[in-house]
Amino acid sequence: MTDNNVIVAKGIVKTYDDSGVPVHAVRGIDYTLEKGEFTAIIGPSGSGKTTFLNVLAGLDTPTEGKVWLSGNLISDMSGKELSDFRRDHIGFIFQAYNLFPVLTVEENVEYVMLLQGVPHAERHNRVMNILEKVGIAEYAGRLPMQLSGGQQQRVAVARAMVSRPSLVIADEPTANLDSKTSGALLDMMRQLNEDTGMTFLFSTHDEIVMRRARKIVILRDGKIDGKASPEEIK
Amino acid sequence: MFIRLVKFAWKIICRNRRRTVITGLAVGLGLGSMIFTEALMQGMSAHMIDTTTESWMGDAQIHRNGFLDTRNINLIIKRPDSTLSMLELDSTVTSCTPRILSPASATSTTELKPVTLIGVDIETDPEVTMLEAAIDSGYYLSGDSTELIIGYKLALDLNAGLGDVIVITVAQAGSGLSSSMFFVSGICHFGNDNLDRYSAFVNLSAAGRMLGIQGEIHEIAVKFPQAEMGADTSLGFWNKFSVFGNTALGWPDLAPQIGSLLSMVDVSMSIMAAILFGLVVFGIVNSLFMSVYERMYEFGVMKAVGTRTGTITVMVILEAFWIAVISTVIGIAIGLLIIWITSKTGINFGDMEVSGVTINKPIFPVLTLGRVWIYPLSTLILTTAAGIYPGIHAGRLNPAEAMRKSL
Numbered sequence: 069m070t071d072n073n074v075i076v077a078k079g080i081v082k083t084y085d086d087s088g089v090p091v092h093a094v095r096g097i098d099y100t101l102e103k104g105e106f107t108a109i110i111g112p113s114g115s116g117k118t119t120f121l122n123v124l125a126g127l128d129t130p131t132e133g134k135v136w137l138s139g140n141l142i143s144d145m146s147g148k149e150l151s152d153f154r155r156d157h158i159g160f161i162f163q164a165y166n167l168f169p170v171l172t173v174e175e176n177v178e179y180v181m182l183l184q185g186v187p188h189a190e191r192h193n194r195v196m197n198i199l200e201k202v203g204i205a206e207y208a209g210r211l212p213m214q215l216s217g218g219q220q221q222r223v224a225v226a227r228a229m230v231s232r233p234s235l236v237i238a239d240e241p242t243a244n245l246d247s248k249t250s251g252a253l254l255d256m257m258r259q260l261n262e263d264t265g266m267t268f269l270f271s272t273h274d275e276i277v278m279r280r281a282r283k284i285v286i287l288r289d290g291k292i293d294g295k296a297s298p299e300e301i302k
Numbered sequence: 303m304f305i306r307l308v309k310f311a312w313k314i315i316c317r318n319r320r321r322t323v324i325t326g327l328a329v330g331l332g333l334g335s336m337i338f339t340e341a342l343m344q345g346m347s348a349h350m351i352d353t354t355t356e357s358w359m360g361d362a363q364i365h366r367n368g369f370l371d372t373r374n375i376n377l378i379i380k381r382p383d384s385t386l387s388m389l390e391l392d393s394t395v396t397s398c399t400p401r402i403l404s405p406a407s408a409t410s411t412t413e414l415k416p417v418t419l420i421g422v423d424i425e426t427d428p429e430v431t432m433l434e435a436a437i438d439s440g441y442y443l444s445g446d447s448t449e450l451i452i453g454y455k456l457a458l459d460l461n462a463g464l465g466d467v468i469v470i471t472v473a474q475a476g477s478g479l480s481s482s483m484f485f486v487s488g489i490c491h492f493g494n495d496n497l498d499r500y501s502a503f504v505n506l507s508a509a510g511r512m513l514g515i516q517g518e519i520h521e522i523a524v525k526f527p528q529a530e531m532g533a534d535t536s537l538g539f540w541n542k543f544s545v546f547g548n549t550a551l552g553w554p555d556l557a558p559q560i561g562s563l564l565s566m567v568d569v570s571m572s573i574m575a576a577i578l579f580g581l582v583v584f585g586i587v588n589s590l591f592m593s594v595y596e597r598m599y600e601f602g603v604m605k606a607v608g609t610r611t612g613t614i615t616v617m618v619i620l621e622a623f624w625i626a627v628i629s630t631v632i633g634i635a636i637g638l639l640i641i642w643i644t645s646k647t648g649i650n651f652g653d654m655e656v657s658g659v660t661i662n663k664p665i666f667p668v669l670t671l672g673r674v675w676i677y678p679l680s681t682l683i684l685t686t687a688a689g690i691y692p693g694i695h696a697g698r699l700n701p702a703e704a705m706r707k708s709l
Contacts, residue, residue: 118706127606128702148610155608162705166603170313180607182306227607 073136074235074267075101075124080133082119082290093119094130095290101269103234106261108270108281116290117271118239124269125158125237126150138234155183159228159266163240165220167212173199173223174208180231198226202256218249225253229260238270242277254280307613311620315628318593325589326628329685332578333633336677338640339574341667342649343567349665351529354560355553357432357492360398360523361532364389364543364550369520375404376475378518380546389524394539396527397429400519402509408452408502409469410460417456417502419470421509421519430525433490433503440464440488447508450484453498454491462486470502474514482512529553575677579684582629586688590622594696601696602704615693622689626682634678641667 082094093116101107101124109117122128124135126142135142138157145153154160159180167176177198178191186194199205202222204215212220221241228236236257242250258280261268270277278284284300286293315322355361364385369377379385382400389398402421407414424443428434433451434442443449450468452460462468464486471481484504492498510516524539531537532552543550554561594601604614648664 119702122702125606127705128700151605151608151610153608154606158608160603160606162603162606164599166599168310168600168603170317171310182303183608183610183613185303 072102073100074103074105074138075099075269076136077124078134080120080123080135081131082116082123082128083131093290094123096133097290097292099124099285099292101235101267103267104261104265105283106258106268106281107283107285108272108278109285109287110271110273110278111287111293112273115287117287119290120287121237121239121269121271125160126154155180156231157234159231159233159236161221161224161228161236161238161241163243165212165217165224165244167220167223167227169212172209172211173204173215176212176223177226177230180227184231194230195226198230199223201260202226217244218246218253221245221249221253222256225257225260229264229266232264233266235267235269238268240272240274241270242272242274247276250274250276251280304616307617308620311617312624314593314597314617315621315624321589321593322625322628325585325625326632328585329582329625329629329681330632330636332582333630333677333681334636334640336571336575336578337633337637337674338644338667340571340674340677341637341641341669342644342665343571344668344670344673345665347564347567348668349663350560350563351553353493354557355529355532357436357494358497358523359553359556360430361526361529362524362539362550362552363556364522364524364548365520367547367549370551370556373403373405375473375513375515375520378475378515378520379522379548381548382517382519382522385522385543385546385548388543389522392539392542394526394531394537396525397426398522398524399423399426399430400506401521401523402506402513402515402518403520404472404509404513406470406472406502408456408460409471410462410466413460413462415456415459417452417470417500419472419509419512420501420503421506422503423506430523432492436490436492436497437488438491440486442488443503443505444487445505446487447505447511448482448484449487449505449508451488451490451503452486453501454489455495455499456502457486457489459499464489468502470504470512472512474512476514480512480514482508524550575680579680582681583684583688586622586625586685587691589625590618590689590692591695593621594618594692598699598704601699602701605699605701605704611697613697614699615690615697618693618696619686619689622693623686626685629685630678630681633681637674637677638669641669 077097077099080094080097084091084093097120109120111117123130126137137153140153142150174195177195181191181194196205199208202225204219204222207215207219212223242253245253254277257268260266272278284296286296364379366377366379386398386400389395400423404419406417406419408417422433422443424445437451438454443451457463460468466486468484468486469481470484471479474480510518526532533554540550601614644667648666650664
């Protein structure tokens with residue numbers, strides 16, 4: 069393990085047993101994500117992408133195996149430490165946007181900074197800066213339901229990045245967007261990756277996302293089935 | 303952060319306004335009914351105390367030790383004149399009246415009934431009792447030694463009317479029997495079975511003569527400025543007049559059934575409140591759990607982005623707090639509205655008899671802030687506390703599972 073590694077996962081197994089019938093979502097994965105990567109995890113539905121991302125982000129506990137986030141072993145952290153770690157180091161983008169419907173765009177974006185205890189003036193400045201960057205500053209006072217899907221996902225991107233995390237994890241970020249909006253969103257995220265050096269890890273089966281990724285990890289039946297470049301996927 | 307959470311919680315409960323209003327109304331109706339019932343019970347208690355003390359008993363009475371237990375006519379009040387003088391000078395006493403009491407039989411031309419013969423001082427009695435006001439027909443005692451007032455029920459039992467002859471027979475203080483003939487000069491209606499069926503009122507001197515205890519008395523009824531003083535054990539009156547072998551007692555001791563009834567009302571209200579608040583707590587828990595399950599994904603996201611378990615728990619409790627505030631406001635408004643409406647008309651119980659007291663007048667609810675505040679405060683606290691369990695549940699959700707299950 070080197071200082072350049074954001075995530076190191078060893079022997080990850082995740083089995084669900086909700087209905088008495090074990091479902092093996094992830095079947096033994098070793099994986100390393102380095103700083104500054106813009107990597108897509110691809111695979112068909114049910115291949116274990118979301119489960120794998122959840123385990124890597126510390127949202128779910130693996131049945132077997134260990135995960136280190138920025139050198140910290142997740143299983144050694146208390147619930148509070150893990151919450152604080154996610155708050156300070158990881159930005160999340162979810163496929164259904166998942167903005168808080170009762171909060172305005174500005175309130176949604178500043179939420180994580182509120183948890184961090186960032187002072188009000190700084191929060192406001194950073195929110196307006198990131199909203200400028202993602203091109204929706206004029207909607208700061210609107211509620212999510214007053215925005216289009218693409219605009220809502222831009223808010224989600226802004227929320228994920230405003231606290232300046234070292235890693236952004238996005239689960240099917242373009243699943244509910246049309247191809248034009250998806251392309252624009254990915255271009256914007258890639259630009260942010262290049263400008264800030266933040267590490268991005270996506271799960272997707274969207275070709276638009278794959279084409280813009282720098283690295284691609286192929287997941288099939290809960291196992292890594294290979295790695296490829298976007299050109300090879302094409 | 304906390305202020306933002308409070309605002310966040312308010313926005314969340316405003317999101318599903320219909321559910322919030324219905325929940326608030328359900329809890330508010332319960333609270334309103336408790337406030338109104340409490341006020342009604344206070345009104346009924348005040349009516350019963352007033353009826354009991356104002357009609358005949360007085361707020362306190364003085365007897366010779368042992369008289370109340372034995373009704374022995376030989377147990378006359380010691381030093382009656384000095385006791386009455388002291389009472390007249392006592393600043394806590396509004397008025398007082400002496401009485402003679404004796405078991406007796408009343409005989410008409412056709413019937414014989416057991417009664418209590420009561421000798422009344424016509425000068426002071428109207429300042430203490432409602433006997434004069436309770437006379438339905440005939441007239442009050444004027445000092446004539448043959449005058450007799452009986453209750454309307456006793457009149458019916460004796461088949462006697464105004465002007466009829468009734469012979470009263472008593473056992474004398476020394477020995478032997480004494481009978482005297484009286485004319486029914488008045489028929490009274492108290493709304494109290496004991497007074498209407500089993501009492502015969504004559505002039506004090508006539509009763510003293512019959513019993514052979516002229517100048518002596520068995521009882522002094524005392525009136526205070528407020529009936530509540532009769533229940534105030536810290537009053538110096540009790541020690542001051544429990545002397546010379548006499549005992550001074552207030553209405554709670556003289557009419558223990560009233561005290562028991564008031565205690566029973568308190569217990570009943572407590573049980574009602576416990577049941578109601580139990581329902582409220584379960585209702586709120588249910589409502590909040592519905593809200594938590596509906597927002598499972600949101601809680602998953604909140605946890606994913608780093609919201610601590612405790613923060614989510616506090617937020618759900620704050621949602622419960624806002625529901626509590628809304629419910630309390632609605633409840634107080636409903637309670638006050640019903641009290642205001644019924645205070646205009648009163649509630650008629652149609653001569654219902656409780657513990658020997660007929661509630662023959664409309665009952666007006668009495669809002670006693672010293673007692674009624676407990677219900678809104680309990681609603682506020684318990685409804686807020688009802689958020690703890692759903693809050694802990696929401697806080698402990700596994701973020702990945704919450705998002706997976708709600709998809």
